[in-house]
Amino acid sequence: MPWQYSGDSHPMSLVCRIFVCLLLIQRLSSVSAQGLRVETQVYSIAQTSADSRAVETHLSSSVTLLHNGLVYDYVEAADEVIILNPSVRTFTILNTAREIRTGGRFEEIKHLMDSHRKESKRYLHELTRSTQRDAAEVARSLQFQLKPAFDTKFDAKNGLLEMTSDSWKYRVQTHSWDDLDQVAEYLKYADMISRLNFVLHPESMFPEPRRLLNDELRKRERLPTSVVRDLRPEQSLILRASHKFIAGLNSADLHLIQVWDSAARDASQRSLPLRSYQEVVLLSKR
Numbered sequence: 001m002p003w004q005y006s007g008d009s010h011p012m013s014l015v016c017r018i019f020v021c022l023l024l025i026q027r028l029s030s031v032s033a034q035g036l037r038v039e040t041q042v043y044s045i046a047q048t049s050a051d052s053r054a055v056e057t058h059l060s061s062s063v064t065l066l067h068n069g070l071v072y073d074y075v076e077a078a079d080e081v082i083i084l085n086p087s088v089r090t091f092t093i094l095n096t097a098r099e100i101r102t103g104g105r106f107e108e109i110k111h112l113m114d115s116h117r118k119e120s121k122r123y124l125h126e127l128t129r130s131t132q133r134d135a136a137e138v139a140r141s142l143q144f145q146l147k148p149a150f151d152t153k154f155d156a157k158n159g160l161l162e163m164t165s166d167s168w169k170y171r172v173q174t175h176s177w178d179d180l181d182q183v184a185e186y187l188k189y190a191d192m193i194s195r196l197n198f199v200l201h202p203e204s205m206f207p208e209p210r211r212l213l214n215d216e217l218r219k220r221e222r223l224p225t226s227v228v229r230d231l232r233p234e235q236s237l238i239l240r241a242s243h244k245f246i247a248g249l250n251s252a253d254l255h256l257i258q259v260w261d262s263a264a265r266d267a268s269q270r271s272l273p274l275r276s277y278q279e280v281v282l283l284s285k286r
Contacts, residue, residue, distance in 0.1 A: 034067075034248060035067040035068075035249035035253070036065070036066040036067075036245065036246070036247060036248075037063065037064070037066075037245075037249055038063070038064040038245055038246070039061075039062075039243070039246070040061065040064065041058065041061055041241070041242045042060045042062075042240070042241050042242075043058055043059060044056070044057045044059055045057075056240065060075065061077070062075045062076070065253050066182065066186065066189065067249055070084065071084040071192075072256070078095070079097040080093065080094065080096075081093075081094045081096070082193070083264060086189065090104065090105050091105075092264050095281065098280065099268070100271075101264070101269045101270070101271055102277035103271075106195070106196075110195075112199045113195060113199065116206075117146065120142055121146070140234065144165065145206035148208050150164060150165050150170070150209075152164075152216060154216070159174040159222065160174070161173075161174050161213075161220075167233070167234040169228075169230040170209075170228065170230075171227075171228040172226065172227050173226040174217065174224055174225065175223050176223075177221075177223050178247075183223055187214045187218050190210070191207075194207035194210045194211060194214075226240065227241045228240045
């Protein structure tokens, strides 16, 4: 039965009701601030010899916001935001500088990845018959990307996860997190964005190795605070991604989400098919 005020109620009951109202307001405020903010910095690492000091070069910055079942991934240098809806497996990409957007379902991404795999397998067959000096090296790298396998070691004391193979190594500093739902949501996002980035960026590697890393994190219910990917000796490329996880979203984060949601609904933004969007963005970088 709904509460009704009675004039002969004890004065203390009114104080209690005010206290309950304040608690409800506080609860509503905390709900609005729920979410997860992830700040990511990516570096390349140059190391000329085993005993030399590594030199890091900053490559990119991004901010990822998880809120109300959606994920907003913003890359400042590209002025591009990707909005993922994992529950229905859709994506929207906004390029606010060029006032263009694209989007679709992850079934389309899966179809494109399947086509890439078929092409890669044909190329792999050609490499095995090639006499070029670096053909065997390229073939090993491509074969591993298509069907990766790691030796995995986890040090629970310091949270260090190491995944090694002859040509691909991950060294991951992990961190426990109180909200296990957020851990699951972030790792699902990490799976989805690895697939999408592979399709969006021609220079990207297949996402299968990263998905195995995400699976290891899932098993241990931990978040990655630092991920080093080392492709030596096949390639001299070493990358390090630093992730800072912050529980809850602030008013600036919520404002950004409102702006991006509004832009996604803005009819004046030119909507392009995914392939056309890629062409526009790639041409502008040349």
